[in-house]
Amino acid sequence: MTPECELPMSAPSDHSKSSPLTTYFAVWVALLFGTFLTYEVAKIDLGPWNAAVALIIASTKALLVALFFMHIKGAHERLLKLVVITTIAFLIILLSLSMADYATRLWS
Amino acid sequence: MRPTPRRCPLADSQIIVETASHAEAYNPALLHHFAEPQQQRDAASLGMWIFLATEVMFFGGLFCAYLIYRLAYFGDFAAASTSINAALGGANTAVLICSSLTVVLAIWAAQTSRRALMLLMLVLTMLFGCAFLGIKAKEYHDKFVEHHVPGASFSFEHEEIPGHPGQYANPHHAEIFFALYFIMTGLHALHMIVGLGVFTWLLWAAWKGRFTPDYYTPLEIGGLYWHFVDIVWIYLFPLLYLIDRHR
Amino acid sequence: MATAPAQPVERENYLNAHYGIRSWLLTTDHKRIALLYLISITFFFFIGGFFALLIRLELLTPAGDLVQADTYNKLFTMHGQVMVFFFLIPSIPAVLGNFLVPMMIGAKDLAFPRINLLSWYLYIIGGAMMLHCILTGGVDTGWTFYTPFSTEFSNTKVIEAGLAIFVAGFSSILTGLNFIVTIHRMRAPGMTWSRLPLFIWAHYATSLIQILGTPVIAITLVLVVAERALHLGIFDPKLGGDPLLFQHLFWFYSHPAVYIMILPSMGVVSEVIACFARKRIFGYTFVALSSITIAVFGFLVWAHHMFVAGISVYAALVFSLLSYSVAVPSAVKVFNWTATLYKGSIRYDAPMLYAFGFVGLFTIGGLTGLFLASLGVDVHVHDTYFVIAHFHYIMVGGALMGYLGGMHFWWPKISGKLYPEGWARLAALIVFVGFNLTFFPQFILGYLGMPRRYYDYSHMPEFQILNVFSTAGATILGVGYLLPMIYFLWSMRYGKPAPDNPWNAAGLEWQTASPPPTFNFDEEPVVTWEAYNYDEIDAAHPEEVSVGG
Numbered sequence: 001m002t003p004e005c006e007l008p009m010s011a012p013s014d015h016s017k018s019s020p021l022t023t024y025f026a027v028w029v030a031l032l033f034g035t036f037l038t039y040e041v042a043k044i045d046l047g048p049w050n051a052a053v054a055l056i057i058a059s060t061k062a063l064l065v066a067l068f069f070m071h072i073k074g075a076h077e078r079l080l081k082l083v084v085i086t087t088i089a090f091l092i093i094l095l096s097l098s099m100a101d102y103a104t105r106l107w108s
Numbered sequence: 109m110r111p112t113p114r115r116c117p118l119a120d121s122q123i124i125v126e127t128a129s130h131a132e133a134y135n136p137a138l139l140h141h142f143a144e145p146q147q148q149r150d151a152a153s154l155g156m157w158i159f160l161a162t163e164v165m166f167f168g169g170l171f172c173a174y175l176i177y178r179l180a181y182f183g184d185f186a187a188a189s190t191s192i193n194a195a196l197g198g199a200n201t202a203v204l205i206c207s208s209l210t211v212v213l214a215i216w217a218a219q220t221s222r223r224a225l226m227l228l229m230l231v232l233t234m235l236f237g238c239a240f241l242g243i244k245a246k247e248y249h250d251k252f253v254e255h256h257v258p259g260a261s262f263s264f265e266h267e268e269i270p271g272h273p274g275q276y277a278n279p280h281h282a283e284i285f286f287a288l289y290f291i292m293t294g295l296h297a298l299h300m301i302v303g304l305g306v307f308t309w310l311l312w313a314a315w316k317g318r319f320t321p322d323y324y325t326p327l328e329i330g331g332l333y334w335h336f337v338d339i340v341w342i343y344l345f346p347l348l349y350l351i352d353r354h355r
Numbered sequence: 356m357a358t359a360p361a362q363p364v365e366r367e368n369y370l371n372a373h374y375g376i377r378s379w380l381l382t383t384d385h386k387r388i389a390l391l392y393l394i395s396i397t398f399f400f401f402i403g404g405f406f407a408l409l410i411r412l413e414l415l416t417p418a419g420d421l422v423q424a425d426t427y428n429k430l431f432t433m434h435g436q437v438m439v440f441f442f443l444i445p446s447i448p449a450v451l452g453n454f455l456v457p458m459m460i461g462a463k464d465l466a467f468p469r470i471n472l473l474s475w476y477l478y479i480i481g482g483a484m485m486l487h488c489i490l491t492g493g494v495d496t497g498w499t500f501y502t503p504f505s506t507e508f509s510n511t512k513v514i515e516a517g518l519a520i521f522v523a524g525f526s527s528i529l530t531g532l533n534f535i536v537t538i539h540r541m542r543a544p545g546m547t548w549s550r551l552p553l554f555i556w557a558h559y560a561t562s563l564i565q566i567l568g569t570p571v572i573a574i575t576l577v578l579v580v581a582e583r584a585l586h587l588g589i590f591d592p593k594l595g596g597d598p599l600l601f602q603h604l605f606w607f608y609s610h611p612a613v614y615i616m617i618l619p620s621m622g623v624v625s626e627v628i629a630c631f632a633r634k635r636i637f638g639y640t641f642v643a644l645s646s647i648t649i650a651v652f653g654f655l656v657w658a659h660h661m662f663v664a665g666i667s668v669y670a671a672l673v674f675s676l677l678s679y680s681v682a683v684p685s686a687v688k689v690f691n692w693t694a695t696l697y698k699g700s701i702r703y704d705a706p707m708l709y710a711f712g713f714v715g716l717f718t719i720g721g722l723t724g725l726f727l728a729s730l731g732v733d734v735h736v737h738d739t740y741f742v743i744a745h746f747h748y749i750m751v752g753g754a755l756m757g758y759l760g761g762m763h764f765w766w767p768k769i770s771g772k773l774y775p776e777g778w779a780r781l782a783a784l785i786v787f788v789g790f791n792l793t794f795f796p797q798f799i800l801g802y803l804g805m806p807r808r809y810y811d812y813s814h815m816p817e818f819q820i821l822n823v824f825s826t827a828g829a830t831i832l833g834v835g836y837l838l839p840m841i842y843f844l845w846s847m848r849y850g851k852p853a854p855d856n857p858w859n860a861a862g863l864e865w866q867t868a869s870p871p872p873t874f875n876f877d878e879e880p881v882v883t884w885e886a887y888n889y890d891e892i893d894a895a896h897p898e899e900v901s902v903g904g
Contacts, residue, residue, distance in 0.1 A: 055343075065342070087165070141468065141541075166573055172604065258587050283587065
């Protein structure tokens with residue numbers, strides 16, 4: 001038994017059965033609303049901020065799915081959060097250090 | 109009561125679980141190299157999360173290519189993007205979101221011994237998945253008919269860049285957009301198909317009564333995979349379909 | 356009345372537990388899978404070595420007189436691809452790692468034994484595809500597959516080779532996944548992170564790289580195959596594509612890949628030096644964390660392969676600086692191994708000879724990496740034999756020596772037999788001499804300007820003497836590699852039976868029988884001691900166990 005693993009990640013919540021359901025439906029509504037928002041905001045001219053807004057909404061939706069549908073929120077172990085954060089960090093390394101080349105090609 | 113030993117060659121050897129009392133269930137799903145079911149559950153869950161990490165990096169290479177070319181050829185990409193159907197893309201996003209909901213409901217049903225609901229949710233998940241693929245097929249068909257499929261018969265002449273009347277998109281750059289579009293959504297669709305295969309097995313196992321409130325790990329890790337496929341689409345939709353849509 | 360001495364009853368172990376080809380091909384025992392890998396990677400080592408032999412034969416004379424130019428391109432390509440993807444990347448993790456990781460942490464098996472078997476089958480499938488590719492014409496793009504040559508102009512089997520490596524890559528990913536979950540979830544009671552052998556830390560770090568890096572080359576190969584088949588334009592400058600995008604994606608994996616190749620070797624060296632100096636590794640925490648640091652920093656430096664390819668000068672500066680920083684954790688290890696030797700009680704058994712070889716040769720290889728990381732120097736020595744010497748010092752002088760050292764160290768555990776120590780020391784010496792004779796002249800050749808991947812250097816005939824030394828060294832090196840194969844096989848039949856712990860080494864794997872039973876331990880171990888507790892071990896066993904063969 002590994003010391004750092006205390007409570008099961010997947011145990012149903014101790015309180016009343018309806019609370020996970022409420023959360024699930026609330027997240028579902030939020031995700032659908034986020035999709036609608038993305039679609040509508042895309043029709044408004046925000047200049048360079050269109051892409052940023054789209055990505056922020058997408059990331060919020062992804063976070064909701066990860067936290068609530070994939071049960072990261074209930075996980076008592078930090079390991080899973082570490083896995084997610086590490087992965088995102090390395091993806092960002094790939095994207096940003098590549099951009100270090102592409103963004104500066106025309107400087108000289 | 110000891111079950112008859114399995115003789116399937118790839119199966120782990122027969123498990124011996126010394127139980128303190130008959131009340132503690134002999135768990136037929138416990139594999140021999142784990143000390144207890146919790147350890148096995150945690151291993152399966154961590155294993156799936158790490159697999160998802162590899163998938164993130166797999167798609168990540170495509171996102172890197174996409175990022176670089178979008179910044180370099182923004183106008184051409186915008187022109188190409190306007191020619192794909194954002195309404196269908198949005199519909200697909202909604203379909204996947206609903207399917208993610210049915211997945212968590214299926215797991216909740218397993219946790220609370222609601223067999224009929226669990227089966228229903230699994231079936232609905234698969235139906236949503238099929239709907240997604242059906243809409244995708246329609247989109248691909250449209251692109252095929254318009255000669256926007258990269259390759260020998262690709263054609264993207266005289267398409268105006270949104271917001272720049274009189275300026276036409278460079279067909280080569282548009283072809284790069286469509287190449288990335290087909291590879292990214294195609295790879296995603298492939299993952300969906302695999303997901304449907306996984307859920308077919310989950311449905312069969314659920315039908316057979318394999319899942320109880322004590323053991324529903326395959327549902328959980330299958331669900332993790334499905335949610336990941338949903339998350340990839342959540343990013344693909346705005347990035348591919350909604351470039352410069354306000355013009 | 357029989358007067359012949361009674362045959363000792365052979366205790367059941369993982370080798371004799373089941374017989375028959377099915378029991379091997381359908382095994383889920385991590386130890387058997389390790390042996391399956393051992394046989395397979397040795398096979399590919401011969402193939403890669405065969406190509407190396409042909410290369411060195413061609414380079415004996417300045418003229419391109421042994422093979423044609425196109426053939427030579429295929430030789431160095433196949434040598435690189437086979438050696439990197441089908442030998443070095445799997446080598447230690449798939450053989451020694453598979454065998455030892457569960458045992459070192461006190462587990463009965465890896466977390467996912469069937470996925471372990473799947474990873475071997477994926478390796479075999481990828482290997483079969485690569486073999487088929489080789490036999491039906493091969494590839495000539497260089498192991499680096501640079502575009503647009505590989506996607507547009509090469510007339511060789513790029514798609515097949517790319518797909519072969521794609522499949523083998525998943526083998527690597529699954530191994531890494533298995534190790535990470537195993538190390539997190541399957542440690543025996545009392546085996547805390549700070550009590551783990553450094554071999555485990557090294558494999559954990561290696562697995563991180565396998566998980567995060569390999570998928571990127573997988574997708575890159577998909578793009579290359581798609582581009583080659585459909586002429587998409589992603590990497591083709593005529594169609595608006597950027598060939599450098601390929602290089603960025605390729606090297607994002609392929610640089611960390613070199614750390615996949617070296618980190619497990621470093622883990623072996625830590626184990627061997629601690630055992631044969633009878634001391635705890637100096638600065639255990641630093642060595643453990645340096646493995647993780649190397650894994651992380653290794654992802655930040657990839658464009659140092661592209662300094663003269665056309666990246667922006669500002670990016671080159673950034674990557675140069677980052678490349679210097681990645682040498683720091685490696686240096687930490689070298690200093691700590693050296694400090695471990697101080698006041699140690701040193702024995703010169705074969706594994707230790709390989710470990711010494713590793714430390715010296717890896718240091719040279721690593722330092723020359725710093726020369727290459729310097730932009731000004733790199734402009735001159737990029738694409739010359741200097742680069743080739745640098746990476747062979749690390750991969751052959753480092754990784755391969757660590758592999759051989761590890762094979763010798765754990766051979767008694769794996770086979771239950773002792774190898775002949777005299778021959779082993781001789782072989783280690785031959786390998787060391789042969790290696791330096793092969794590759795040191797290449798530093799000089801590169802510095803003097805001999806380009807890599809040239810089959811004809813008749814415009815620079817003065818390079819011949821150094822090339823002759825190099826080829827002579829390669830022959831000696833080949834002998835040095837053949838010897839262990841011969842005496843290991845010999846020992847399986849004629850070697851002395853090995854005791855459980857012939858080296859009196861620390862580590863859980865030595866506390867079970869040689870060879871181990873199928874489920875590793877008769878009882879689940881409970882760990883109450885620190886790693887490398889050689890002071891306790893030697894206090895309990897004052898007489899040294901001699902292992903002469």
